[in-house]
Structures are given as C-alpha cells and as structure tokens.
Amino acid sequence: MKLLHIDSSITGEHSVSRQLTASIVAAITTSDPSLSTIRRDLAADPLGHLDLGALPGDGSPAAIESAAVLEEFLAADIVVIGAPMYNFTLPTQLKAWIDRILVAGRTFRYTADGPEGLAGGKRVIVAISRGGFYGAGTPSVALEHLETYLTGVFAFIGIVPEFVIAEGIAVGPDQRANAIAQADEAILALAA
8 A cells, every 4th residue: 555645835844744654654654664655845836827738748848747746646555745834725736746746537537427536545634734724613604715626626626635724823822832733633633
C-alpha cells in the first residue's frame, strides 16, 4: 500500500498543518509499517499554475509533470494533505496540485445522469489549520471556503475526505496549543 503526503503551507517549521500531517503520517505508518510513503512539498517544489501547456497529452515538460502528479495520486491508497486556510480558502500551491488531479476520464467522467467520480476507494485525510474560528456555529462560518471546497472537490471524484481541524491558532498561544491538542486527539482516533 502507498501513502501520499502533501504539504502546502508556506510557513515552514511554524506551520500547524505541517505538524498535523506529520502526526497523521506517523500514526498511520506506526499502525501499518508496510506502507510506502511519498512526500510532495508544494511550497518547496511548487507546481506552476495550470495553463494550456500543462494539460495532458502534448508532451511538453509541464504536461509530463502534470501526468506524473496525476499518476502519483492515482497510485496512492491513502492521501494525507496539509491545507492551511489562507484568506478564507486554500493556498494557490494546493490549488495547482488539485488542478492536476481533476482530469476528465481519469478521476471523473460526465454521464447522462451527471458527473461520476472515478477515484473512489482512496482514503483522503486533510489537516486544516485556521487562524480564526470558521466552523459551524461561528460568526465567520460564511467565510469558510477551504473545508467546503475540498469536500466538494473530492466528492466530485468519488472520495469522502476526512478532516482534522486546528482552529483559532492565531488567537493566542493558549488557543493554539489547545487547537493542536484537540487535533492530536482526532488523529489518534483516525489511526485507530
């Protein structure tokens, strides 16, 4: 079995989403040491924004890179994604990766009854970090476009993602520590 570990935070060692993905990967690989792990750091080695030259099939370096990203995703049984909330949504680095895995005929297809996901059977775990409070019941819930977007994107290709969320991490050091501790508890439950 293969695990694909994706990080997209630009804040390096200060990143909560990176801390959470590392914990998720450690917990999963501890419970199944036979997993082979591939890591892709989208901040350290970013993909270009999707353009015509990056579309599959034309043989350009960008298209070859796009095909490799798609094959890496399709080969994974488990995908762990670090997704910090930037300006109410996902980082552009993560969006560029998603643009490479949403490919008609490979991860979804259109039918007379609507779109059909073709990438089901994978486990996708997303570690979200948010500086403020954007969850259900909060005053800022209408500004949350990260978890909802990722839920829709993965559902479109046949996957129901699981989320680990650390929220309010910019409120202060106590809230940051509390949010990480709660996320760590959720990670233990996911790995069980």
